[in-house]
Amino acid sequence: MEPLERIGKATVDVLAALLDGDRPRWGLEIIKLTGRPSGSVYPLLDRLERAGWVTSTWDDDADRRGPRRRMYVLTPEGAREAVKVCSARAGGHRAGDRNRGTATARRAQVSR
Template sequence: MEPLGRIGGATVDVLEVLLGSDQPRWGLEIIKLTGRPSGSVYPLLDRLERAGWVTSSWDDDSERRGPRRRMYVLTPDGAREAVKVCAKAAGRAGRRTRSTPATRPEVAR
């Protein structure tokens, strides 16, 4: 498994969706749950797969109508790293919230 190097908000969002389910997720479902555009999510999923964080396979549900779905799931190592990445991102978000300057009451003129 390779380190990701650059980890932005979209990466964290996708990792949180994958961590939040014990079942594989398909691309469009991830797009809807993250609110991120397909032009961000699909390249990100490809990058995660190449790095060994995610594996994918085609859905084999022959009863379902429509095009086949590509299903994504975190690898065991990917899941461990995703937990760390998401916890670190949550910590940064918490620090930004706490360090935001307090609003000052207007001074009467």
């Protein structure tokens, strides 16, 4: 696994969104969950994928209308690193963020 050179708040938000669920998420869903713009989220997802933290596939749901969705999921190693990152960063955020990050990390540890 390639280490990430920098992990900012936007990266933590994206990792938390990926941790906070038991299924793959698509890019627009991550954008809505994080409140981050697409110009931040998609490059982060690409960087996380190149680092081996995330894998992606195209959704082939023929019954759904609209363009195909690119689905993103943490790799097992990426999930472990994401829990570490989110837990470490939770201490430096506002109380609401800290509680959300800790709960997310706990759910990820329990579900994995």
